[in-house]
Amino acid sequence: MxxxxxxxxxxxxxxxxxxxxxxxxxxxxxxxxxxxxxxxxxxxxxxxxxxxxxxxxxxxxxxxxxxxxxxxxxxxxxxxxxxxxxxxxxxxxxxxxxxxxxxxxxxxxxxxxxxxxxxxxxxxxxxxxxxxxxxxxxxxxxxxxxxxxxxxxxxxxxxxxxxxxxxxxxxxxxxxxxxxxHFVDSYVDDEPHDPFESRTTLLFFRGGTHRKDKGIVRAKFTKILAGFDDVHYERSSATGENIKLSSKGMRSSKFCLHPAGDTPSSCRLFDAIVSHCVPVIVSDKIELPFENEIDYSQFSLFFSFKEALEPGYMINQLRSFPKQNWTEMWRQLKNISHHYExxxxxxxxxxxxxxxxxxxxxxxxxxxxxxxxxxxxxxxxxxx
Known part of the structure; x- marks a missing residue:
């Protein structure tokens, strides 16, 4: 050639x-x-x-x-x-x-x-x-x-x-x-005076909870995440109305849960990114796009299956996450989200x-x- x-x-x-x-x-x-x-x-x-x-x-x-x-x-x-x-x-x-x-x-x-x-x-x-x-x-x-x-x-x-x-x-x-x-609309006017306090839900998830292979973790979360007032974990299907509700929920949440589904990744991760909701990734064998150019640890949190399934562990980690660190992750999400459009x-x-x-x-x-x-x-x- x-x-x-x-x-x-x-x-x-x-x-x-x-x-x-x-x-x-x-x-x-x-x-x-x-x-x-x-x-x-x-x-x-x-x-x-x-x-x-x-x-x-x-x-x-x-x-x-x-x-x-x-x-x-x-x-x-x-x-x-x-x-x-x-x-x-x-x-x-x-x-x-x-x-x-x-x-x-x-x-x-x-x-x-x-x-x-x-x-x-x-x-x-x-x-x-x-x-x-x-x-x-x-x-x-x-x-x-x-x-x-x-x-x-x-x-x-x-x-x-x-x-x-x-x-x-x-x-x-x-x-x-x-x-x-991504399914949800991009958050183009995300300019609150205090983004951390404006997002009142700690952890958000709406989606299928019965999946194959490692996606069985979603069904287990139904029990593990129950009873927390600041956690929204709900089974849902991808209808037009439900996508709008998911978008609203992500925009009002500090962290968005991304558990493995039928395969290690899903659309939900990228919905979270364009919603500027810090992804919480629970998928041991996930591979991520553009990782030779983008450092996901600067705007995402990672938990192994073992860590996430330990009762109370993940929620305690999120509740104690410093406001300053979260705000920096939120800024990074705003800076890089256009790479996923x-x-x-x-x-x-x-x-x-x-x-x-x-x-x-x-x-x-x-x-x-x-x-x-x-x-x-x-x-x-x-x-x-």
Missing amino acids: LGKVVIFFTLALLIFIPCSILIGTLDIRSYYQQSPSIIATTPCADEAPLRVYMYDLPRRFNVGMLDGRNTTEAPVTIADYPLWPDNQGLRRQHSVEYWMMGSLLNGGGNGSEAIDLMGLLGQSKYWQRSGGRDHIFPMTHPNAFRFLRDQLNESIQVVVDFGRYPKGVSNLNKDVVSPYV FHYPPEREDAVNMLWRQIKHKLPGIRQSVHRSQRLKIPDWWKR
């Missing part, structure tokens, strides 16, 4: 993985202005823009999934890229692929689905050249490509966590962790911009993997 790595981008929308349509260049150089105590200097010395190429395939592999009534096969362009529909409900939290695709369209250019797509990719000279190592698959639904993941284990995957992925398929070394798209058109330093920069950090590893695969004469001994 003559010193330049080109990434071929295929989009996953909701559960399936579709393809996309343009050639463009993104400038993802850092624009950070925040304090170095929370934002680390980017380690990537190469300041050249990241070049991203997308496959030119029919809409049924991408935005066509948003509206099954539209049977148009022509590739989508910036002129007819649809707005995210209001009636998609829970699907919004898994819509990272939509915003990433929109960022490329806006940046300029030429403008069983999963199985069909893999057949098309297998015929591509670009896929064959690298074995898919320089391809990106956004897969932010935990069941995306569930039965075909072994075909993607060389590619970069954009995931929200690794809860349902074997280590040989997806891991931190080659893949990128994305935030969920998804926009179309994209905005500088938003979540999509951050994701592209994370992908750029993977380029040296991609180069090594591609070059190494091209010279091996026997099966890779590291995979035995």
